[in-house]
Amino acid sequence: MKILLLNPNSSELVTDTLRQAVEPLQTTMLHIDVKHCNxxxxxxxxxxxxxxxxVEVIDFLLEAEADYDGAIIGCFxxxxxxxxxxxxxxxxxxxxxSSSVFAKLQGRRYSIIASGNEADISPWIGSIRDLGDMEQVASIRYMNSTVEDAVHAxxxxxxxxxxxxxxxxxxxAVILGCAAFAGRGRRLSxxxxxxxxxxxxxxVLLTKMLTEYGGGKSCITKN
Incomplete structure (x- = not known):
């Protein structure tokens, strides 16, 4: 199985962090490519x-989908x-x-730790509402750092x-809500x-499951 992990931002530092995080998950049966938008x-x-x-993510995936069995958008x-x-x-x-699915399996409420600060609340509220998780989110706490600085926290x-x-x-449960924290979950637990x-x-687990199950495919018929 071949999976694309696509970093939607253009940071080489964050992309390298993602690449290191998936390295322990690579097997002879699973290959994960890590790339980023430009x-x-x-x-x-x-x-x-x-x-x-x-827009960049969709364009990238349309070009790449023929080479992969599944894809992950590597941004919270x-x-x-x-x-x-x-x-x-x-x-x-x-x-x-994906994180919210696992967090809700482990408790009634979860918190999010993110880079940035309170001024960045708007995108988070939109994402939380989209998932119907407003009652499940206990709090959002911020590192008061840029995304790249969060790599070094x-x-x-x-x-x-x-x-x-x-x-x-x-x-x-706590979700580390920034790709800069990739690979730290088990250690911090x-x-x-x-x-x-x-x-x-x-x-990765959900993408593998959907691929093996045969679900998660386009709901629009393309000519």
Missing amino acids: NTPKGIVSCFDELKAS ADPGLRAAREMIRIPVTGLYE SDDEICELIRICRKEDGAD ELAGISVIDGIEES
Whole structure:
């Protein structure tokens, strides 16, 4: 099976982080290619960024779909996810949607830790509403950093926010809501004593499942 993990932003640093995160998941039966868009910002932090990235994601996937069995949109805004499911023949998943599925299996409410700050709330509210998760989200906590700076955030910094999410906000699970945190979920789960989800393994598992099940394909017939 061959899966494309597409980073909708243009950051080489974040793309390398994603590539390192999927390396332990590669097997003789599963190959994951990690690529990024070129004509997008280095971080998807606004509704405008999300809209611009969505167009780039769809164009990229239309060009690449013949070479893959499934695709993952490697950004927690899930830019272009619903449009991709209309236009792309292979199954397509997104980091946030996949993370929320697993978070809700592990508790009643989850929190999100994101890069950026409170000014970036608008895209998150839209994504949460799209999934129907307004009552399930306990809180959104911010690192007050750019997307690329979040790559270098220490485990201690993130664990402190996880502690707040758990003790003050009542979260049963925590989603690391930025691709810059890719690959940290299992380690931080052990450190913090609560389920911490970074979306990478979860997206790969769901993409594999949809591919093997034969679902998740385009709902529009293309000539």
